[in-house]
Amino acid sequence: MADCIFCAMQRGEIPFVEVFSNNNLFAFMDIGPLNHGHILIVPKKHYANMFEVPVELGGELLETMQALGRGVMEATGAGGLNVVQNNFAPSGQAVFHVHWHLIPRFEGDGLLKWTPGKYDSNEQMQALAELIRKAVK
Ligand code: 5GP
Ligand code: ZN
Numbered sequence: 001m002a003d004c005i006f007c008a009m010q011r012g013e014i015p016f017v018e019v020f021s022n023n024n025l026f027a028f029m030d031i032g033p034l035n036h037g038h039i040l041i042v043p044k045k046h047y048a049n050m051f052e053v054p055v056e057l058g059g060e061l062l063e064t065m066q067a068l069g070r071g072v073m074e075a076t077g078a079g080g081l082n083v084v085q086n087n088f089a090p091s092g093q094a095v096f097h098v099h100w101h102l103i104p105r106f107e108g109d110g111l112l113k114w115t116p117g118k119y120d121s122n123e124q125m126q127a128l129a130e131l132i133r134k135a136v137k
Contacts, residue, residue, distance in 0.1 A: 001046045006097040010044060019071075024057060025064050030101065034111055037076035037104040041065060047098045049087040061100070069102050078104030082112055 001007045008014045010026070019039055020027040030038040041064060047053045053061075069081050084101040086093035105111065119125040 001097070004046055004097045005095060006042050006099065007046055020064065020068055022064075024060060027064070027068055027102075034101075034103050035076075035078075035105065035109060037072050037078065039068060039072060039102050041068060041100040041102065043098060048096045049093065049098050050085060051087065053098055065100060065102065072102050072104050076104040077106075079107055080105035084112075 005014055009016045009028070016031075017029040018026060019029065020041075024044055025041060026044060027039050027041045030040050041061070043053065043057060043061075065083060069083070072078065073081055082101070082103040082105055084103060085099070087098075103111070119128075
């Protein structure tokens with residue numbers, strides 16, 4: 001896709017530091033790492049978000065996440081790893097070519113904290129669960 005930076009990288013138009021590449025996927029150092037060693041895994045074909053990715057790619061994607069996740073942890077000495085994948089702008093997606101963030105985590109690094117909310121009642125949660133079950137196709 002012409003105006004996509006991850007497609008432009010593959011055409012050699014934007015420099016990047018690669019850590020992995022095969023027929024379907026490539027991975028490189030994130031230019032704005034949340035922690036040093038933060039990488040992105042990206043399908044070579046342009047899919048805007050998770051919902052466009054063919055399910056057939058799922059096995060290879062997981063295998064690659066496991067291999068690269070182990071590599072990131074070993075190389076950085078991280079004790080943990082977050083896998084993050086944003087879909088659509090409200091989620092924080094900024095590059096609309098689907099990608100998985102692998103972020104090494106260190107005890108006490110203070111990253112990715114969130115404040116848990118709560119439902120007003122069990123009924124409210126049950127009603128929403130029912131709406132979700134009905135909406136799943
Ligand atoms: P998103 O918010 O879409 O899930 O994440 C986009 C990620 O792409 C960000 O973490 C950002 O740092 C990274 N990124 C954006 N532009 C470039 C670039 O030109 N090179 C590299 N290596 N990473 C980029
Ligand atoms: Zn693209």
